[in-house]
Amino acid sequence: MNSTESNIESSINTFADLEKLRITQDFDDISVETVYTYIPLRKPSKTEFFRVNPSEDSRGTFLFLKHKDSTTKSEDLYLIVPELVSQIADIPDVSSYLVVTAVSRPDNTPFLWPVRLPKKTSFGPDTWAISAQVILKKAEETWLRKEFKMGVQGHMATLSKADWPEPEFPDLSFKEMLTKAIPEQMIIKDQSHTVIRKIRGEI
Amino acid sequence: MNLKAFKEIWVIDFEYQSLPGENPNPYCMVGLEVITGKFTRMDSTELRSTKVPPFEVTPENLVVAYYAPAEFSCFLELGWPCPANTLDLCAEFKWLKSGVQDGLRRDLVAALKHFGLDAVTPDAKDEWRELAIRGGPFTSVEMEGLMDYCAEDVQATAKLLKQMSPKVDLNRALLRGSYCWSVALMERSGVPVDTETLMLLKGQWSALQSGLIVATDKWGVYDGNTFKRDRFETFLKTHKLEWPRLDSGHLCLKEETFRQQAKAYPDLISPLYELRTTLGKLKLNSLAVGKDGRNRVMLSPFQSKTGRNQPSNSKFIFGPATWIRGLIKPDEGRAIAYIDWSQQELGIAARLSGDESMMEAYRSGDPYITFARMAGAVPEDGTKQSHPVERSRYKQCMLAVQYGMGAGSLSLTAGLALLDAKVLLQAHRDAFSDYWKWSELIERQGFGNGELRSTFGWRVLVDVDSRAASVKNFPVQANGAEMLRLAIMKMHTVGIQVIAPVHDAVMIEGASSEIETHTMKAQECMRWASQQILPGFPLDSDAMIVNYPNRYMDEDRGTVMWNKVMEIVGGPLYTH
Numbered sequence: 001m002n003s004t005e006s007n008i009e010s011s012i013n014t015f016a017d018l019e020k021l022r023i024t025q026d027f028d029d030i031s032v033e034t035v036y037t038y039i040p041l042r043k044p045s046k047t048e049f050f051r052v053n054p055s056e057d058s059r060g061t062f063l064f065l066k067h068k069d070s071t072t073k074s075e076d077l078y079l080i081v082p083e084l085v086s087q088i089a090d091i092p093d094v095s096s097y098l099v100v101t102a103v104s105r106p107d108n109t110p111f112l113w114p115v116r117l118p119k120k121t122s123f124g125p126d127t128w129a130i131s132a133q134v135i136l137k138k139a140e141e142t143w144l145r146k147e148f149k150m151g152v153q154g155h156m157a158t159l160s161k162a163d164w165p166e167p168e169f170p171d172l173s174f175k176e177m178l179t180k181a182i183p184e185q186m187i188i189k190d191q192s193h194t195v196i197r198k199i200r201g202e203i
Numbered sequence: 204m205n206l207k208a209f210k211e212i213w214v215i216d217f218e219y220q221s222l223p224g225e226n227p228n229p230y231c232m233v234g235l236e237v238i239t240g241k242f243t244r245m246d247s248t249e250l251r252s253t254k255v256p257p258f259e260v261t262p263e264n265l266v267v268a269y270y271a272p273a274e275f276s277c278f279l280e281l282g283w284p285c286p287a288n289t290l291d292l293c294a295e296f297k298w299l300k301s302g303v304q305d306g307l308r309r310d311l312v313a314a315l316k317h318f319g320l321d322a323v324t325p326d327a328k329d330e331w332r333e334l335a336i337r338g339g340p341f342t343s344v345e346m347e348g349l350m351d352y353c354a355e356d357v358q359a360t361a362k363l364l365k366q367m368s369p370k371v372d373l374n375r376a377l378l379r380g381s382y383c384w385s386v387a388l389m390e391r392s393g394v395p396v397d398t399e400t401l402m403l404l405k406g407q408w409s410a411l412q413s414g415l416i417v418a419t420d421k422w423g424v425y426d427g428n429t430f431k432r433d434r435f436e437t438f439l440k441t442h443k444l445e446w447p448r449l450d451s452g453h454l455c456l457k458e459e460t461f462r463q464q465a466k467a468y469p470d471l472i473s474p475l476y477e478l479r480t481t482l483g484k485l486k487l488n489s490l491a492v493g494k495d496g497r498n499r500v501m502l503s504p505f506q507s508k509t510g511r512n513q514p515s516n517s518k519f520i521f522g523p524a525t526w527i528r529g530l531i532k533p534d535e536g537r538a539i540a541y542i543d544w545s546q547q548e549l550g551i552a553a554r555l556s557g558d559e560s561m562m563e564a565y566r567s568g569d570p571y572i573t574f575a576r577m578a579g580a581v582p583e584d585g586t587k588q589s590h591p592v593e594r595s596r597y598k599q600c601m602l603a604v605q606y607g608m609g610a611g612s613l614s615l616t617a618g619l620a621l622l623d624a625k626v627l628l629q630a631h632r633d634a635f636s637d638y639w640k641w642s643e644l645i646e647r648q649g650f651g652n653g654e655l656r657s658t659f660g661w662r663v664l665v666d667v668d669s670r671a672a673s674v675k676n677f678p679v680q681a682n683g684a685e686m687l688r689l690a691i692m693k694m695h696t697v698g699i700q701v702i703a704p705v706h707d708a709v710m711i712e713g714a715s716s717e718i719e720t721h722t723m724k725a726q727e728c729m730r731w732a733s734q735q736i737l738p739g740f741p742l743d744s745d746a747m748i749v750n751y752p753n754r755y756m757d758e759d760r761g762t763v764m765w766n767k768v769m770e771i772v773g774g775p776l777y778t779h
Contacts, residue, residue, distance in 0.1 A: 021374055
């Protein structure tokens, strides 16, 4: 049969009121806030493009002890409170670090990047630390990724030519980020800290 | 609007004979006007003696039914007019429970149970259903019994109406109700089938199965008619093909996995996939074809959680393996047209998300090469012809995003290294950042509010067990379904004979001399419907017209298998 045989005319005044039935598809009526429960303290990986927040409020200089656990093989940074420095002069691998706020592509995932400050060495300039500083400055302006090159004894940067949007840094103070990045057990406040006793052979 | 706005509210039900592929044969009808409590009963003789129902179907009145397309198929059989307002409680029960995976049916008994109402027991229903299937002539006792049973269903439906009405979004429910008439019209039209070739296939089904295995399985994966897992494993090893595995370590042989792998390895896996689908799913005897050679099935509107029609795969000509669509053939003097929106899902996503770049890609006519250009993978003057490989990659990526795939699935589908797939997906995020933000908002609102709604109100309930990818995809799918419903209703108002809804397409039929005009009108209706969902962003459509004595064919996916089958059974080959 042909549809024209049927009396359809009466039914379709429905279309006259379509406008009244419309529901927005914007899906914008839930406002959400991202809450970071943890922000990693780490170096950028060689595959990730990242940016560094150039603001002075988003960075700070600290002393860290770099300790490699012989069992787990993990390399951890322990924050040392300034008052303790004179008492742990015998502990190796304690250095000054500039901790900066960074985010990586594509989701502006935040992390704190501890950049070791150059030291005086008997072998000449501390090229690893110096080249990291250069990359840090560059990452304040452009998306890039960093990898180390043994051949040049330093880090190299790959700059993105893409037209990516500017970074969005988390709406947190630097202190709040540090609190989320460095748990209590990773802060050395006195000489009884497990890692100090371990290095000294006391346990 | 609420129910009080209506002068009369008629809850109706028919008892009728419904044979596979045939139009219904109504035996009786009972109506209950719920405001006054007035009943009306008509037996088959009374039904056929009038061209109007025993109540007014004017805009002041409402007709209520459970699965209204069935009642309307009887209206059409009797030559009765279309009611101005329809509330289909079946559609509304599906709406209320959309997205709830409880494994329960959505029939009247289930709806009554859900609302704690007494239901005619399924056993008692079966008894009367069997009588209806047996058909007349009925004794007067049988007819009275049928009408009593019909009246019980009507009373149960009236109780259900009372329970459901506070929960129903009435204005939008009436829009859905209007579609039920269109469904009845399509179900009544049916799709013309080349019955001669169908009989040939049915007659040689056993020989065809063996012949197809011999013609396709050059690797000996089958033993007789049985797919052998161990042989398939050896085949994969021999050809060094990667294949997903289950936690148990066994090969994953789900249809979806096969489908994905067929795309990744078109030469080796695709023929086996088509063969498995044909042997496993194609039940030629289930294909519902009436004596007049038309495939008629219950289209089951609103059956999927996105509100799409979900007719039985085995009964519907568009259900089983793609090549079987070659059986669609217009009668002498007639023609059919298959009309589908161009890139409907992409168009919906682009407009609803407000992503200008995606809209630009859609408008360009070739969104894939445009995306590749945006990503810097091809030069500004690059084309489909000059950069086919790049275009194919970016096409796979765009489709992967639409289907909610991650880098792992994309790498498998497109045959890419994982890192390359990641880079492609990142390029999509960069090119269409507003789309990604919108997609994120959908997920948040779905999981946050526990439901999502499409432009004209179809909804899905979302809970912790919902898949994030499905939730994000809901607006595109549900709005696509709504667009199709509007287009079909509009086509019916302008006198186009729509014979089947097919996902994002329709098939229409008309006299050969008129088919081009009807096709153009149908395309106008589709353009109009797209603008109702996507204001200011009309979607175009593509049409394929088939005149008698030619047959319809899905040329990309069906021709090779069709011809392979026809060579075996000695049937008509398809040439472009």
